[in-house]
Structures are given as structure tokens and as C-alpha cells.
Amino acid sequence: xxxxxxLVLRVNxxxxxxxxxxxxxxxxxxxxxxxxxxxxxxxxxxVCGACTVLVDGRPVRACLTLAHTCRSAAITTIEGARGxxxxxxxxxxxAGAVQCGFCSSGMVLTASALLAARPAASVEEIRAGLxxxxxxxxxYRKIVDAVRAVAQGAER
Amino acid sequence: MSDQSLIGRSLxxxxxxxxxxxxxxxxxxxxxxxxxxxxxVGSPHPHARIVSYDVRAARAAxxxxxxxxxxxxxxxxxxxxxxxxxxxxxxKVRYVGEPVVAIAAETEAQARAAxxxxxxxxxxxxxxxxPEDALAPGAAIIHEELASYFKVFEAVCGGxxxxxxxxxxxxxxxxxxxxxLVVEHEYRTAPQAHVSLExxxxxxxxxxxxxxxLWSANQSVFRVQASVCESLGLPMSRLxxxxxxxGAGFGNKMEAHIQPIVVKLALAAGRPVKLVLSREEDxxxxxxxxxxxxxxxxxVKKDGTFVARDVxxxxxxxxxxxxxxxxxxxxxxxxxxxxxxxxxxxxxxxxYTNKLRFGAFRGFGNPxxxxxxxxxxxxxxxxxxxxxxxxxxxxxxxxxxxxxxGQQLGSNGLAxxxxxxxxxxxxxxRAQLAAAPGKRRALGFACTxxxxxxxxxxxxxxxxEDGSVVLNTGAVDIGQGSDTILxxxxxxxxxxxxxxxxxxxxxxxxxxxxxxTTASRVTYTTGRAVFAAAREVERQxxxxxxxxxxxxxxxxxxRPGGVVGIKGVPGKELPFLAISARAHWRKGGPIIGTNSxxxxxxxxxxxxxxxxxxxxxxxxxxxxxxLCVDVEIDETTGQIEVRRAWTVADVGRAINRGSxxxxxxxxxxxxxxxxxxxxxxxxxxxxxxxxxxxxxxPTSREVPYELHSYIVESxxxxxxxxAKGVGEIGINVVAAAIANAVAAATGVRLRQLPMTPExxxxxxxxxxxxx
Numbered sequence: 052x053x054x055x056x057x058l059v060l061r062v063n064x065x066x067x068x069x070x071x072x073x074x075x076x077x078x079x080x081x082x083x084x085x086x087x088x089x090x091x092x093x094x095x096x097x098v099c100g101a102c103t104v105l106v107d108g109r110p111v112r113a114c115l116t117l118a119h120t121c122r123s124a125a126i127t128t129i130e131g132a133r134g135x136x137x138x139x140x141x142x143x144x145x146a147g148a149v150q151c152g153f154c155s156s157g158m159v160l161t162a163s164a165l166l167a168a169r170p171a172a173s174v175e176e177i178r179a180g181l182x183x184x185x186x187x188x189x190x191y192r193k194i195v196d197a198v199r200a201v202a203q204g205a206e207r
Numbered sequence: 208m209s210d211q212s213l214i215g216r217s218l219x220x221x222x223x224x225x226x227x228x229x230x231x232x233x234x235x236x237x238x239x240x241x242x243x244x245x246x247x248v249g250s251p252h253p254h255a256r257i258v259s260y261d262v263r264a265a266r267a268a269x270x271x272x273x274x275x276x277x278x279x280x281x282x283x284x285x286x287x288x289x290x291x292x293x294x295x296x297x298x299k300v301r302y303v304g305e306p307v308v309a310i311a312a313e314t315e316a317q318a319r320a321a322x323x324x325x326x327x328x329x330x331x332x333x334x335x336x337x338p339e340d341a342l343a344p345g346a347a348i349i350h351e352e353l354a355s356y357f358k359v360f361e362a363v364c365g366g367x368x369x370x371x372x373x374x375x376x377x378x379x380x381x382x383x384x385x386x387x388l389v390v391e392h393e394y395r396t397a398p399q400a401h402v403s404l405e406x407x408x409x410x411x412x413x414x415x416x417x418x419x420x421l422w423s424a425n426q427s428v429f430r431v432q433a434s435v436c437e438s439l440g441l442p443m444s445r446l447x448x449x450x451x452x453x454g455a456g457f458g459n460k461m462e463a464h465i466q467p468i469v470v471k472l473a474l475a476a477g478r479p480v481k482l483v484l485s486r487e488e489d490x491x492x493x494x495x496x497x498x499x500x501x502x503x504x505x506x507v508k509k510d511g512t513f514v515a516r517d518v519x520x521x522x523x524x525x526x527x528x529x530x531x532x533x534x535x536x537x538x539x540x541x542x543x544x545x546x547x548x549x550x551x552x553x554x555x556x557x558x559y560t561n562k563l564r565f566g567a568f569r570g571f572g573n574p575x576x577x578x579x580x581x582x583x584x585x586x587x588x589x590x591x592x593x594x595x596x597x598x599x600x601x602x603x604x605x606x607x608x609x610x611x612x613g614q615q616l617g618s619n620g621l622a623x624x625x626x627x628x629x630x631x632x633x634x635x636x637r638a639q640l641a642a643a644p645g646k647r648r649a650l651g652f653a654c655t656x657x658x659x660x661x662x663x664x665x666x667x668x669x670x671x672e673d674g675s676v677v678l679n680t681g682a683v684d685i686g687q688g689s690d691t692i693l694x695x696x697x698x699x700x701x702x703x704x705x706x707x708x709x710x711x712x713x714x715x716x717x718x719x720x721x722x723x724t725t726a727s728r729v730t731y732t733t734g735r736a737v738f739a740a741a742r743e744v745e746r747q748x749x750x751x752x753x754x755x756x757x758x759x760x761x762x763x764x765x766r767p768g769g770v771v772g773i774k775g776v777p778g779k780e781l782p783f784l785a786i787s788a789r790a791h792w793r794k795g796g797p798i799i800g801t802n803s804x805x806x807x808x809x810x811x812x813x814x815x816x817x818x819x820x821x822x823x824x825x826x827x828x829x830x831x832x833x834l835c836v837d838v839e840i841d842e843t844t845g846q847i848e849v850r851r852a853w854t855v856a857d858v859g860r861a862i863n864r865g866s867x868x869x870x871x872x873x874x875x876x877x878x879x880x881x882x883x884x885x886x887x888x889x890x891x892x893x894x895x896x897x898x899x900x901x902x903x904x905p906t907s908r909e910v911p912y913e914l915h916s917y918i919v920e921s922x923x924x925x926x927x928x929x930a931k932g933v934g935e936i937g938i939n940v941v942a943a944a945i946a947n948a949v950a951a952a953t954g955v956r957l958r959q960l961p962m963t964p965e966x967x968x969x970x971x972x973x974x975x976x977x978x
Binding site for chain 2: 088
């Protein structure tokens, strides 16, 4: 195991000094050192999307991202996501788009990046955009409706 | 009244904000001071005797604080129906991956690294990987001591047969004589993984008095308590079980997973220990849905009247019994479907094999048998030239009919379910559905029923000094929404705002017993207990108010907002605060309403039916459902796309409409996976696809956006506000309805799941149906 090195991560607009080995993932550093446990370890293979965080505004799989590669980046986790994410939270609540909640952090962050790029995304664009985030509880329809509701708000 | 009622509204989840801000804490998010991390060593063999362990290198590895083998565990066994399972392998291993050694170290990486240093010597035994091989003469015996195991029912077992069950009504031979047409086929379903997005995990801590506190991902703190204590030989009073938020269950977290091992590690290490499974481990060592072989034979009259049914199930139980005897018995109870078939016999055999244990999974055997029975009805309808919906309606159980076995139906909305699905799907206009070029398209239909079950439940409603309320039920909300629904029931019964009631987190020390979040039971059973406990609080409030307002209790009413007053006299009223303060400090004692009950209606009426080896005497009341799907098949690839679906359920009364829809839609998506893509594949003795890379579950692209759910309300006389369960019913006939649509579109009748493009294409090529 390689030795830990100090590194500064900018997470949710705050700089944190952490100790991470070269092979440590962003997910373990966020969860174990910064106690930001909103990002979840669902598969550790980059498939389920529950660990999604934003790096410079782009959704990434924190379980596949090495912490040291994020040195100069702006990292946003569910705990610090605002703006579109707040509108999505409201919409998820209204639509009943949350059941167990384990996918919800990743869903909200992926959807917020999608809407940042495509503010008036269509249902088909949303279905495609969320297809890398698994949900085993809802059947997705209410999640798509929630994201679509925010997109429709942007259309007006 | 009705505009203020909390019942029937789509209120947001009481815990929704914590889940949307990342603050909700699941098992992996819990930390304790001085906490160690656990890791497991799994068996490389499907069936072997353990000869010896060498754990010296692991014990000496950096950070390691504790290494336990089977020799460190006493000879105690657990099991919901048959006590056949140690907390960790002891003497023998019975499937690949079965935990044989457990390690606790300062970090997860150190624990996992030390696991690689463990050496276990085995003496390999012949492996049994298929149910037929388990039954073959001279087969190796997986549980030599089966006869001596403690069983909670009169199990019919022996050799590698874990349990066999038969349920029969009427006279089968007479049924065949009276039938004009008899259809018989065999159907096969695939093993399905639950894939709760949260893997299983546990965290145990021993206090100064030697008492253990255990947090875990679970569906019942009380089943965890019972399983851990019987597998470790601990008195139940020495273990307190708690639950964080749970990232879904679907049956996977009902019985024990690694909780017994984690408790033992914490006791041995003298420090808190947490162990969260990797996704691969979660696939390999917890449990999954049984693969079934189902032979279904149905006899009918020319006019479509069902006369006789014979069903034979062969179920692979895997290495340990777990909930399997219950699943087998329940699948047989469901194999007549929601229909009148006077002469029916259903028999099943559950065998041990050297694979992962199979167990409870949403539907509990119903999806497996329904794939056979509900597709056979379409085959019969086609042979007789009768509309598939019409033949179902003709034979549907009515309100005065009884379920297979003889249980009376308190409510039955099946006819309305069929009507809604038929109308909303425009079933009668289905000939006009247009397929895209190169595609075939058709609708498919199926009906179902499911119980809202069973066993013991309680509720405690406490009126605090300030007039607010704490509700405590012990029911674990695994994401389906019971915390919200039970809060709604409590608040509505006391006519107080939702935010005046807080729901306590399940705790075996302080909560009343609750068998578990399983069998679609919490709304029906726990909801009923909450309602009754709230009524008891109301009664005590009125006793105080009658003394204070100098009137008869019968003249009092609860008014919205937490007030009790004299009927018809607007000014004469008291807030709950005044009542509760009096009770706490001056007279009567703190106001606490309690209720507990156990479901006690017998499943089998011995005057009507014969049952042998049925593991449950009382199972629950019945919900009903109907489903229609619009399916398109690619003629070139065989790919099936479900474009639209209409799922309908009679839930008695919807307490929270949005949550009912959520259950129906989520169950549909899981059924879609079962129907089309999901299959755990064993390569010899080893699970070949224990990752989400290789085991696919439906995404937002595969589940149709046009997924319409409809609620039928045929109130149950005993349910809270008439409510029945809805957790499972939506999954039961998804595969059958899709298969029926595929047959209608292509003429290809698929009798094996999953319905992969390859199987569809082979069927079309064989039938000469491909374009």
C-alpha cells in the first residue's frame, strides 16, 4: 500500500486538507475523512451511480475517481448542491420520487448537471440522461416526472 | 371532515428532506469510537468438509485485532422454518462464498488484506448443483443431520428434500372427466437477485455490562434479534437491535445476513465492529429468488369454464432452508390464481443444492407460479377462441367465493381491477395498434392476487406533556413509506396535524414486537394496531375531559388540531396539552395507548381442503390486481420493448396514494427485469455474474415512462380505514402479461424466463414467424 500524501480538496466551496494514498478514491475520502456520506457505495464499479458527485460541474463516479486527480477541481456533493439541485429537491418531494433514498443523491446531482446543460430537457432526454443511475424502488416514472417538472419551469 | 382527512392523500414522506440532502444515515454511514472493520473469507468449494484452519499469518497481519473460525462458534443453528444454519460455516461448507473465517482490523483495507492470508484445508465432497441431481438415488447428502434439526412446522423432508407440500380441493379425476380441453406445459423461471441498491451491512458494539447493541440493514429488528441470538446461543434480552435508514430490501434483508458474525466479532474483539458487504458479496452470500420448474395442467369446458388444475413445483432451495418452505407453500396457495377452479391439486418439492440459499423476494413464489398459470390461461383462451380478458372475468373469484384452501375473502375488487385495466388500455381496440416497420406489437393481459399478511404486531401511542405524540411500532421503513403511512393513520385518528406526530425508530428494547416489513403486511397489520392504539389514547383523553368539563364521555368529540370538546357546544373544549399535563402531574398517569394482535384467520378449512406440509396456518387477507402491457418485438433482433403498461390493484383503501403508486410502479420495474433480462448464472459451482456490470437491472430507458397505475378500493372490514397491502402484488404477473403479449404479436409462446432476444428470435425462427 502506498503512503498517504496530503492534498487539498475544494469541496462544496470549502478547502479541506486530507491525507490520501494515490489509489484512494474520491468516494472513500469524502465519506471516511470528510464525513460527507451523501455519496453512497452501491457497487464500487461505476455502474449504479449512487456515488455520483459533481467535479467542475460534471457528474462523475466518485468510486472510480482517484482523489489525487481532483486536486484543482471544484467538487460538489449532495450536501453542498444548491440552485438547480434545490429546485429538484422540491420537485422530487412533490412527485414522490424518493423511496429508500439510496439513489437519491446521485439522481439529484446527475439531473442537476443534465438540466444545467439542457434546461428544458424533454422526457426522452431525461430518460437517457438518468439511465446511468439505477433505482430499484420507484420504476423511474416519478423521478422522470420530477426532473421534467423543473425543466418545464425553465421553459416558462 | 373529508377535506381535513389525512387518509388517501399523496403526502410527502416524513423523512424526505434528509434523503434529498444526503443527511439520511444508512448502515455504511454509521461510525462508533474505536470501531474496527470486518472482512470475510469465503469458501472456494461448493461442498466440502473443513479439515483445518491456519490463521496465524492473518492474526499477525497489520491492524488485525480478531480472527474467528467456525471453531470459535458454538453448535447453535438458526432458521425461520428449519434450524439448519450456523452463523458461520462449521464442519462443512455448502456453497461457494459461504463465510468460513471472519476478521476484524483497524481499517477495512487491513481486514480485507488479512483475509487473503487465511488458509483453510478442505476435503471436497460431490457438489449438487441442480434440483434433479439432489433427488437422484445415491446423491451426496447436503444436510446429514436434517432429521434432527428443529423445525417450526410439520415438515415433510428427508434426503436432500428440505420440504414438500401439497394442497388440494375437490376431486381431480372428476375434474379431468368433466373437462372438454386439457392443456399441460412446463415453465421455468430464473434465479433473480434483489439488488437493493444498498448492500447488506451491520455494526455491533458491546457495552460495559456485556450487552450488545446491533445496527444493521434489515427488514425487522425483531427477526435480527431472534436470528442472532439463536445462532450464537445468546439470551434475547442481551441483544438490542436498532436500525438506521434502510436502502431497500425486497426480502433480502428480512432474515439474517452477516449480523451474527458481526456480533461475534464485536464480542471477541471487545470493540465495535462494522462490516458492509461489497456488491459481489451481496450477490454471492445473502439470498436470491428461487428458480422454479412448474408443471401446470388445466382442464376447462368448451365455454371457457375452468374445471380442474394440477400444479407441480420443483424449487431449488440452495444450501439452507431460510424462508424457502414458506415460499414453496405460498406459491402453491397462489397456483389456482384468483379464479374458481373446483378441482385443484398443487404439490411442490423444495430441495437442497450446493448454491447460495434462495429465500424471500417480493412476490414470495407468486411470480414464478403465475408465469405458468397466467400464460396457460391465454393458451387456453386461444385454443377456445375466447378473449383473454373475457375468460378471466368469467372465472374470476367473486366477493362470496373463498380462496384456495377455504379462507373467506373479506373484500374483493378483482372485477373492478379487470374492468379498469381493460378500459384504460383500450383493450377492445387493440387490433388497431400500429407497429413500427420491422416490429410486431400487441397487448398482453394477466390477473393476480396477493396476501397482506400475517403474524404479530403492536403499536404504542404516547401523548407527551405538551400534547404532541410519539408513535412507536417497531416496523422498519425500508423505503416503501410505512413511517409516513403509519404517521398518517395515527394523526388522522387523533385529528392532529401530521407534524404533531413523530415516529420512533425501531428498537427491540423499546418498540412493541413487529414480525417485519415483509408479506405486504405493514399497512394492514401495523396500521390496524396504530389505529387501535390511537383510539385508546382518545378514550383516555375523553375520560379526563369528561371529568374536567363535567359531562359524559359519550358527549365528547375530538376536534381538529388536538382539542377535545363537547359535541354541539363550540366553546366547551380543552387542548390535549391541558389533558396531558393533568394526566402526568395530577390524576390518572401519563396517557399511553397500546395495541397488539396477531393474524388468526385459518388458511385451510379442513372441511374443504387437504393440506400436507404447509408451513403456515394463517397467512393474511387478499388484495387483487390486473395488468395490461403494450409490447413491441423487433423481428430482426428479437428484442422486446414494453412501451406502455397499466397496472391496477385493489388495495382496500389507499392511505397514501402516491406511495401506493410507487409500490405498483417499482414492482412493475422489478418484474420487468425478471421477465426480460435478470438471471443469476452459475458457471459450475461459481456465480458467474455477481456484479452490476454483468447482472443487468432495468434502467430509466427500459422501464416505460407510460407506466400507469390505478387504485381500486374495495375496503377490507379489518384493515385500517379498509386498507390492504400493496408491496408485492405489482410484480406477480409482469412476466406473464409480457409473455402473453409476445404470443399475441408473434405466435411464439415462451415458457422460460428471462425472455431474452435470443429466446424470442429462436421462437420466431422455429415458428417461421420472423420477417
